Amino acid sequence: MTVRAKKFTPEVLLSAPRRSAAVPNPAGTLAVFTVSTYSFETHSKTSEIRVLDLKNGQSRVITDDLNAREPIWLGKDNVLLWLKGEEKGTTILQAADVDDLQYAPETVTVFNGSLSNPKVVHLGSDTFALAFTGLATPDGELYNPETAKKPHSTGKVYSSLFVRQWDAYVTENKSTIWYTTLNVHKRMQVNTTSFINALKGHSFQLESPVPPFGGAGDFDISKNGIVFVAKDPKLDPANHTKTDLYYIPLQTFTESQAPSPQIVKTGNLKGYSGSPIFSPDSKSVVFTRMKSDQYESDKTRLLLVPDITDLTNVQEFFETKDGEGKWDLKPEGVTFSKDGSELYVTAEENGRGKLFKLPASPRHASDLPTAIVSDGSVTDARMLPDGKLLISSNSLVDNSTYSILDPSKASEISTVSSVSKSGKAFGLSQDQVDEFWYEGAEDYSVHAWVLKPSNFDKSKKYPLAYLIHGGPQGAWNESWSTRWNPAVFAEQGYVVVTPNPTGSSGYGMAFQNGIRNNWGGRPYVDLVKGFEYIEANFPYVDTSRAVALGASYGGYMVNWIQGHDLGRKFKALVTHDGVFSTLNQYSSEELFFPHHDFAGTLWENRENYEKWDPARHLKNWATPHLIIHNELDYRLPIGEGLAPFNVLQTKGIPSKFLTFPDENHWVLKPENSLVWHQEVLAWINKYSGIEQEQEELRQGVTKLRI
Incomplete structure (x- = not known):
């Protein structure tokens, strides 16, 4: 299950097992998860559904079918259901008893289209409700791209927004929720005659x-x-x-047409809603909600509908008269305790993904929540029958850990299973990780993570890799990443520093909101001061050999740095899918983003866009620069990458351009990601001097062998 290597390389990162969150069975004895790996030797992927014994930490394979995915417990004995993609665009629902695997998985039914996100609930006796999500055609039927009628023309005509979003053009087919029932009296049988589109047939079109x-x-x-x-x-x-x-009341899940969705009104909170979850007794619902309807990174508020039959009663946790809310963090995932009296909520705080405990009623939640897990980043928490929690998490040196925690004894947490055994299999350890705070642009402190090479020697000096995160309302957390993993850079021989300047999430909303109409202001000064702090306080860091890298907003900031004094401090720069000119924001898709961050439209506040435009400072560009930009990035179209490369080449500045026609804002395909890492590392290693050090080391080894 683990990749053995003496050194953590991009190949190790990308081929290492990737595990999903672990979901316990009703008895709390087993947990199901998926795991996938990629082999660069065979250029192929493997995928397994596995069951973990929560007592001994051993796991076993239920199926290694590459097309099997999204397993869920039926809630009866130890029966698992999962989906399997088939030819001609169909989806099979399969089942197996994990205690009796001598027989092949049973095919329960076949759906004529692609489905995902299965959910199941026991209705009573031998009947279960099933729900899935999948695209619906304009007439409300399940969409199957393999059997759908193909148009004779590729032309697309639009008369409203969106035209395209993220990495695809918007079509007439919409996401919807489907429901049906499953009877297990004698054999599993899905009521395929009542496979219902929950959002069909209403006067207004909803998409979920x-x-x-x-x-x-x-x-x-x-x-x-x-x-x-x-x-x-x-x-x-x-x-x-x-x-x-919205709420759709259903009694049997066999209703031939779902009742009209009932909206839950939330007063002045008019932004994103998310993470709805029923209480254990199915009577109440907790969900999150933002206030602003033009700010995608606004603070999420935790809300409760105490009685689902009375949608007029909505209560906010930690509500204050000024509307700002007492809790200055952004709650994300929510889990109820077994008896429904408490909530367990994940939220970012100071560079970590913590798990908090609070009463399940706003009326009883007078004190701010208490963090019961504060190390690493919790990605999922599930309740066990004995009141304990099964927690899925990761860290900067461990890509997946399953642990059990008794909430009443928060200091006692036991690891059930860890992919990398605390990073030892990869040559990583917690000893490499450090953090520091420094004075920012104004009267506040800025937090930064440090990752050192695994063979770190404090008597030596290492070049600096300064990594700048995207968002901009995001953060470098104590968490694992398969795209921007600080350990990959550290193992090349860098001391990696990942600062969280103004705009970063998890440090309070005032700090995050300080970036509005200030993209190249406070955040830039924070980064300058961070660099100066490293120069003055880290004797083992050679800032004369520093490199800086960033993606998305981080790419914007690298472009901004290139045109300012800090740019001359670096030997090389890397911009991945960044912003070349803020005046081009209208080529993006989600226009509420520039409207918020630049305080208005381009025609009303052009001076705001121009003030923070990297293209205004092209005359100062001088540092060698690698530009990466992908064809399917519709959030920041490819012109934002071609333009800076054209400038660099025209000015005679050493530069390189890398693009992937089949990738979006991210690089997700393993083979492409390997090329990405190879090009990025080769670029920075060349200018930082690490390439020469590696070559001298290789020559030294060769001479010794001779």
Whole structure:
């Protein structure tokens, strides 16, 4: 299950097992998860559904079918259900008893289209409700791209926004929630005659999950029906973020047409809704909601509908009269305790993904939540029958850990299974990780992570790799990444520093919101001061050999740095899918983003866009620069990468351009990602002097062998 290597390389990172969150069975004895690996020797992927014994930490394979995915417990004995993609665009629902694997998995039914995000709930006796998500055609039927009629022309005509989003052009087919029932009296049988589109046949068109990233967290089911979030159909989706929570009451899940969705009104909170979850008794719902309908990174508020039959009663946790809210963090995932009296909530704080505990009623939640897990980043928490929690998490040196925690004894957490055994299999350890705070541009402190090489020697000096995160409302956390992993750079021989300047999330909303209409202001000064702090306080860092890298907003900042004094401090720069000119923001898709961050439209506040435009400072560009930009990046179209490369080449500055026609804002395909790492590392190693050191080391080894 682990990749053995003496050194952590891009190949090790990309071929290492990637595990999903672990989901316990009803008895709390087993947990199911998926794991995938990639081999650069065979250029192929493997995928498994595995079951973990929570007592001894041993796991076993349930199926290694490459097309099997998204397993869920049926809630009866130890029966697993999962989806399997088949030829001609169909989806099979399969089942197996994990205690009796001598027989092949049973095919329960076949759906004529692609489905995902399965959810199941026991309705009573031998009947279960099933729900899935999948695209629906304009007439409300399940969409199958393999059997759909192909047009004779490739022309696309639009008369409203969106035209395209993230990495695809918007089509007439919309995401929807489907429901049916499963009977297990004698054999499993899905009621295929009542496979219902929950959002069909109403006077207004709703879409859920919300594209492009909506998934299982956008809806929940219980014996009382379905709750889900959807964009407000009356608002332009490119200029507004508003998504509402809706409730569909269902009694049997065999209703031939779902009742009209009932909206949950939240007063002055008009932004994104998310993470709806029913209480254990199915009577109440907790969800999150933002205030602004043009700010995608606004603070999420935690809300409760105490009685799902009375949607007029919505209560906010930690509400204050000024509307700002007492809790200055952004709650994300929510889990109820077994008896429904407490909530366990994940939220970023000071560079970590913590797990907090609080009462399940706003009326009892007078004190701010207490963090019961503060190390690494919690990605998922599931309740066990004995009141303990099964926690899925990761860190800067461990890509997946499953642990069990007794919430009443928060200091006692036991690891059930870790992919990398605390990083030892990869040559990594927690000893490499450090952090520091320094004085920022104004009267506040800035936090930064440090990752040193595994063979670190404090008597030596190492070049600096200064990594700048995207967002800009994001953060470098104590968490694992397969795209921007600080350990990959550290193992090349850098001391890696990942600062969280103004705009970073998890340090309070005032700090995050300080970046509005200030893109190249406070954040830039924070980065300058961070560099100066490293120069003055880290004797083992050679800042004369420093390199800087960033993606998205981080790419913008690298372009901004290139045109300012800090740019002359670096030997080389790397911009991945960054912003060349802020005046080009209207070539993007989600226009609410520049409207918020630059305080208005381009025609009303052009001076704001121009003030922070990297292209205004092209005359100062001089540092060798690698530009990476992908064809399917519709958030920042490829012209934002070609333009700076053309400038660099015209000015005679050493430069290189890398593009992937089949990748979006991210590089996700393993073979492409390997090329990305090879090009990036070769570029910075050349200018930092590490390439020469590696060559001298190789020559020394060769001479010794001779």
